[in-house]
Amino acid sequence: MNTKKNLKLMLVNIHTLRVLFSFVFVLFTAFHGQAQNWSLQMCIDTAQVHNKSLQISRNNVTIGKQKQKEAIANLLPKVNVVGDYKYFTDLPYQLMPMSTFNPTAPEGQFREAQFGVPHNMSAAIQFSLPLYNPQIYGGIRSSKIATEISELQYKKTEEQVYFEVSNLYYNAQILYNQLAFIDSNIVNTNKLLENLRLLYQQLMIKGTDVKKVELQLELLKTQKEMAANNLEQVLNALKLSMGLSSSMNLKIETTIIFNNIQAYENATTVDLLLINSQNRLLSSELKTLRNSKLPTVSLYGSYGQTGFGYDKQPNDFLKFFPTSFVGLQLAYPLFNGTVSYRKIKQKKIEIENNQLQINLVTDQNNMLIENATRRRTVTQHTIANTTSQIELAKNIYEQTLLQQKHGTANLTDVLLADNTLREAQQNHLSAIVEFLKADLELKRLTGNIK
Numbered sequence: 001m002n003t004k005k006n007l008k009l010m011l012v013n014i015h016t017l018r019v020l021f022s023f024v025f026v027l028f029t030a031f032h033g034q035a036q037n038w039s040l041q042m043c044i045d046t047a048q049v050h051n052k053s054l055q056i057s058r059n060n061v062t063i064g065k066q067k068q069k070e071a072i073a074n075l076l077p078k079v080n081v082v083g084d085y086k087y088f089t090d091l092p093y094q095l096m097p098m099s100t101f102n103p104t105a106p107e108g109q110f111r112e113a114q115f116g117v118p119h120n121m122s123a124a125i126q127f128s129l130p131l132y133n134p135q136i137y138g139g140i141r142s143s144k145i146a147t148e149i150s151e152l153q154y155k156k157t158e159e160q161v162y163f164e165v166s167n168l169y170y171n172a173q174i175l176y177n178q179l180a181f182i183d184s185n186i187v188n189t190n191k192l193l194e195n196l197r198l199l200y201q202q203l204m205i206k207g208t209d210v211k212k213v214e215l216q217l218e219l220l221k222t223q224k225e226m227a228a229n230n231l232e233q234v235l236n237a238l239k240l241s242m243g244l245s246s247s248m249n250l251k252i253e254t255t256i257i258f259n260n261i262q263a264y265e266n267a268t269t270v271d272l273l274l275i276n277s278q279n280r281l282l283s284s285e286l287k288t289l290r291n292s293k294l295p296t297v298s299l300y301g302s303y304g305q306t307g308f309g310y311d312k313q314p315n316d317f318l319k320f321f322p323t324s325f326v327g328l329q330l331a332y333p334l335f336n337g338t339v340s341y342r343k344i345k346q347k348k349i350e351i352e353n354n355q356l357q358i359n360l361v362t363d364q365n366n367m368l369i370e371n372a373t374r375r376r377t378v379t380q381h382t383i384a385n386t387t388s389q390i391e392l393a394k395n396i397y398e399q400t401l402l403q404q405k406h407g408t409a410n411l412t413d414v415l416l417a418d419n420t421l422r423e424a425q426q427n428h429l430s431a432i433v434e435f436l437k438a439d440l441e442l443k444r445l446t447g448n449i450k
Contacts, residue, residue, distance in 0.1 A: 050243025124304025138288025267447030386428035
């Protein structure tokens with residue numbers, strides 16, 4: 001119990017620090033009137049505060065706590081004020097034995113008689129207090145578990161936001177690097193085009209050779225426009241996930257860090273914690289259903305005044321008389337049409353399915369961890385290989401370009417070397433994307449997303 005309290009206190013403190021950090025950082029950015037380089041952790045911390053899904057999830061946690069207090073409130077006494085007024089246009093009849101009026105009258109003979117007065121009124125304060133009610137205690141127990149589930153769902157939403165922001169951040173970094181590669185290729189193509197134009201002016205090459213390189217340059221410019229547009233869309237999605245305005249100028253760090261492989265220790269994932277909590281909730285509901293066969297005991301009572309009135313002359317009057325009582329009520333369910341029995345059978349099947357789900361999630365998680373670990377290792381080797389390939393492709397391109405100047409290589413060789421360089425660059429970026437995704441997935445599967 002103390003561990004849970006300390007955990008909740010720690011989460012509250014972390015959340016408060018994140019709020020203050022985000023507030024100060026946004027003010028600092030606005031004050032300087034220019035975009036700051038946002039690290040991934042800054043983006044995640046800001047999303048923790050401003051993300052709409054997390055705000056909804058926090059509200060759901062508060063609702064769950066209020067429902068728990070509502071369930072506990074059922075143990076408190078209930079007090080009601082009731083009032084009643086009746087005007088009898090026809091007073092009720094009663095049959096009185098004739099012997100009441102005439103002792104010598106034979107037995108079995110009755111005479112009708114009207115009792116009371118036309119005006120009847122009453123006012124009372126009534127109270128009831130449950131001394132023992134298995135349904136109420138079961139509801140309190142279930143509401144406590146439901147509150148824990150809502151807190152775990154909030155944590156799951158936190159993980160989803162972390163995962164989403166990280167993915168978008170990595171995609172933006174990849175697009176920044178892709179734009180850098182494209183810019184470099186445009187510079188190289190411009191240099192090649194200048195050389196070819198000089199050669200064409202000297203009638204050493206055909207005009208179609210120049211057109212080919214011009215087309216290559218236009219394709220690179222179009223590719224740059226598409227990459228820039230994709231980058232803008234990704235940044236807008238990132239700002240939305242962070243809960244920031246789309247008009248804000250957001251600039252992230254473009255350096256991708258992927259060399260350090262961390263070994264993540266396996267921890268219980270939120271998904272598994274949720275399923276276990278749902279199992280506890282189902283078990284609590286089953287216990288409540290079984291206890292519904294037990295009796296309920298309540299203390300109740302009333303205190304009030306009853307008034308009688310007569311509005312005809314010469315004996316008109318209005319008189320009040322006190323009335324009060326205290327009682328103890330016991331209710332024992334004997335038979336409810338096998339409804340409880342059917343509900344218990346259903347709940348047992350739900351618990352069985354829940355246990356199967358626990359086993360299924362555990363097996364799936366172990367398999368996915370193994371796959372993600374293998375994919376991360378392979379992509380790290382691929383990154384190292386593609387880095388070497390880029391350097392080699394650059395050297396080949398530069399040598400081919402030099403050979404083309406001296407007439408020992410044709411334009412086709414240059415374009416082929418250029419395509420090889422761009423392919424190596426694209427393979428390198430794809431490998432980085434796969435590595436980052438595998439690492440992020442491994443964090444999630446091992447329960448290490450913070």
